[in-house]
Amino acid sequence: xxxxxxxxxxxxxxxxxxxxxxxxxxxxxxxxxxxxxxxxxxxxxxxxxxxxxxxxxxxxxxxxxxxxxxxxxxxxxxxxxxxxxxxxxxxxxxxxxxxxxxxxxxxxxxxxxxxxxxxxxxxxxxxx
Amino acid sequence: xxxxxxxxxxxxxxxxxxxxxxxxxxxxxxxxxxxxxxxxxxxxxxxxxxxxxxxxxxxxxxxxxxxxxxxxxxxxxxxxxxxxxxxxxxxxxxxxxxxxxxxxxxxxxxxxxxxxxxxxxxxxxxxx
Amino acid sequence: xxxxxxxxxxxxxxxxxxxxxxxxxxxxxxxxxxxxxxxxxxxxxxxxxxxxxxxxxxxxxxxxxxxxxxxxxxxxxxxxxxxxxxxxxxxxxxxxxxxxxxxxxxxxxxxxxxxxxxxxxxxxxxxx
Amino acid sequence: xxxxxxxxxxxxxxxxxxxxxxxxxxxxxxxxxxxxxxxxxxxxxxxxxxxxxxxxxxxxxxxxxxxxxxxxxxxxxxxxxxxxxxxxxxxxxxxxxxxxxxxxxxxxxxxxxxxxxxxxxxxxxxxx
Numbered sequence: 263x264x265x266x267x268x269x270x271x272x273x274x275x276x277x278x279x280x281x282x283x284x285x286x287x288x289x290x291x292x293x294x295x296x297x298x299x300x301x302x303x304x305x306x307x308x309x310x311x312x313x314x315x316x317x318x319x320x321x322x323x324x325x326x327x328x329x330x331x332x333x334x335x336x337x338x339x340x341x342x343x344x345x346x347x348x349x350x351x352x353x354x355x356x357x358x359x360x361x362x363x364x365x366x367x368x369x370x371x372x373x374x375x376x377x378x379x380x381x382x383x384x385x386x387x388x389x390x
Numbered sequence: 391x392x393x394x395x396x397x398x399x400x401x402x403x404x405x406x407x408x409x410x411x412x413x414x415x416x417x418x419x420x421x422x423x424x425x426x427x428x429x430x431x432x433x434x435x436x437x438x439x440x441x442x443x444x445x446x447x448x449x450x451x452x453x454x455x456x457x458x459x460x461x462x463x464x465x466x467x468x469x470x471x472x473x474x475x476x477x478x479x480x481x482x483x484x485x486x487x488x489x490x491x492x493x494x495x496x497x498x499x500x501x502x503x504x505x506x507x508x509x510x511x512x513x514x515x516x517x518x
Numbered sequence: 519x520x521x522x523x524x525x526x527x528x529x530x531x532x533x534x535x536x537x538x539x540x541x542x543x544x545x546x547x548x549x550x551x552x553x554x555x556x557x558x559x560x561x562x563x564x565x566x567x568x569x570x571x572x573x574x575x576x577x578x579x580x581x582x583x584x585x586x587x588x589x590x591x592x593x594x595x596x597x598x599x600x601x602x603x604x605x606x607x608x609x610x611x612x613x614x615x616x617x618x619x620x621x622x623x624x625x626x627x628x629x630x631x632x633x634x635x636x637x638x639x640x641x642x643x644x645x646x
Numbered sequence: 647x648x649x650x651x652x653x654x655x656x657x658x659x660x661x662x663x664x665x666x667x668x669x670x671x672x673x674x675x676x677x678x679x680x681x682x683x684x685x686x687x688x689x690x691x692x693x694x695x696x697x698x699x700x701x702x703x704x705x706x707x708x709x710x711x712x713x714x715x716x717x718x719x720x721x722x723x724x725x726x727x728x729x730x731x732x733x734x735x736x737x738x739x740x741x742x743x744x745x746x747x748x749x750x751x752x753x754x755x756x757x758x759x760x761x762x763x764x765x766x767x768x769x770x771x772x773x774x
Contacts, residue, residue: 268524270501272750274413275692276406276662278534282399284433285450293452294426301429305412308659310694322413324421366656373398396652400622403564404534406662436531438566494528526757530669532662538655540689541706549708554678557685561668578669580677629654 277305282369290342290368295325299333300343303360312348312359342368405433410497418470418496423453427461428471431488440476440487470496533561538625546598546624551581555589556599559616568604568615598624661689666753674726674752679709683717684727687744696732696743726752 279301287297302322306314316334320327337343344361407429415425430450434442444462448455465471472489535557543553558578562570572590576583593599600617663685671681686706690698700718704711721727728745 267498267502267505268527268754269747269750270505271408271410271498271524272747274409276408276532277412278404278660278662279407279429280399280404281402281433284405284429285402288450288452295422298422298426301407301412305409322416324416363653363656366653370395370399370652374395377395377398396626396655397619397622399652400619404660406532406534491525491528494525498524523754523758523761526761527664527666527754530665532664533668534660535663535685536655536660537658537689540661540685541658544706544708550682551678554682557663557668561665578672580672626651626655630651633651633654 277301277308279304280366280369282373283365286369286372289372291340292342296333296337298323299325299330299337300362300365303343304362307360307362313357314360405429405436407432408494408497410501411493414497414500418500419468420470424461424465426451427453427458427465428490428493431471432490435488435490441485442488533557533564535560536622536625538629539621542625542628545628547596548598552589552593554579555581555586555593556618556621559599560618563616563618569613570616661685661692663688664750664753666757667749670753670756673756675724676726680717680721682707683709683714683721684746684749687727688746691744691746697741698744 283297283300287300292300299319302319303314306312306318311318316327316330319330323330325333334343338345342365344364346359346361347356348359349356411425411428415428420428427447430447431442434440434446439446444455444458447458451458453461462471466473470493472492474487474489475484476487477484539553539556543556548556555575558575559570562568562574567574572583572586575586579586581589590599594601598621600620602615602617603612604615605612667681667684671684676684683703686703687698690696690702695702700711700714703714707714709717718727722729726749728748730743730745731740732743733740
């Protein structure tokens with residue numbers, strides 16, 4: 263291994279994933295494959311490609327492009343993946359973009375529900 | 391949402407994943423599920439649990455604990471997941487620990503092979 | 519460079535820092551040195567050392583341990599660095615721990631104030 | 647705090663910093679301010695601004711734009727900050743870009759030297 267190889271590794275960089283996603287995706291009804299798709303979308307969006315195609319996604323995944331299409335439709339239908347419109351002011355055009363905000367909100371909601379359950383349990387314990 | 395909820399979100403923290411893993415796991419023969427399992431292992435290890443059980447892992451995954459056991463055995467058999475022994479000096483005991491080093495080395499190897507292919511293509515183009 | 523060196527680099531890992539900290543610490547009155555000290559504290563806390571001493575911190579910083587002591591006192595006095603007590607249940611003892619929650623809350627507050635200013639500007643523009 | 651505020655926090659994202667930088671910058675002769683400047687550069691580069699001006703940098707730092715200019719010159723002179731030329735193929739122009747590769751290489755070199763010292767110490771101990 264030479265310096266250049268290490269340099270290329272470093273140039274690829276790293277992505278930050280909230281631990282809440284990894285720990286809690288099951289509780290909000292996502293499968294392992296769907297979480298992996300979200301992480302792929304996150305990496306594409308962070309690198310400036312806001313609307314990767316199913317083909318682009320499936321090139322990095324074991325799921326086929328058809329599977330990826332189905333999963334994307336399902337995630338949007340269930341309200342965990344969002345779509346926004348952005349304006350590229352330089353070029354004067356609008357373009358579609360995926361947004362993971364519904365996912366983060368759902369995970370935060372999950373944290374809120376856990377908190378309420380804990381409070382009720384504490385209340386019941388005190389009343390006994 | 392109150393301050394406390396945001397505080398709990400922040401206390402959960404984030405994990406750094408090398409982009410090379412997300413972009414290249416397919417090329418080294420991993421499925422989407424297996425990559426998700428590696429990310430789960432990474433989060434457990436970073437939080438100080440070096441040897442999570444299949445049950446602990448499956449509590450956060452849609453895969454069953456049996457599926458997780460099979461995947462772990464397969465990954466170890468294929469040489470992408472490693473196992474080490476650590477000594478807890480305070481308690482004077484040895485314990486098992488998963489290590490993702492074989493995975494990082496494989497991904498680096500993949501980068502090296504890409505580089506060699508590019509060099510050969512460039513050489514062929516120059517010779518023509 | 520050999521594999522072992524790359525393995526040691528990977529074993530050191532990475533830390534996730536909210537971009538809001540890097541972009542906004544000046545606005546909440548922190549100096550470059552103080553932000554660097556917060557990042558050092560974050561890395562210590564993430565690695566399981568919740569209460570690094572000024573000497574431990576200064577071993578990684580150009581600031582002297584006296585400078586670090588002064589900065590820590592000042593940050594606590596200004597309410598951006600917090601201190602908590604944790605119970606080590608195995609050993610049955612309490613220990614001190616730094617917490618960065620006041621910092622995250624301050625940065626969130628800063629985001630809120632920016633939002634309110636933007637709304638007022640928009641309102642004024644519409645009224646004209 | 648409402649959902650929107652949390653959404654804006656999440657939209658700002660996080661940056662991954664190698665722990666080796668935070669733990670070892672002192673050993674390679676960087677001050678706390680210089681490390682903070684590197685982290686600022688890293689965040690700008692990750693967000694697609696490859697050549698932030700001293701004014702842009704000083705807007706987020708307690709250092710003045712003159713101080714930032716001096717530090718940039720000094721870091722380039724000492725060989726820890728690099729400059730590259732990139733071609734924007736869409737626009738057909740070349741532009742300057744900072745690169746942190748010399749920094750990563752220096753930190754890796756530092757790891758190598760530590761390793762050699764450890765080996766020599768072990769060898770001496772065995773010979774006694």
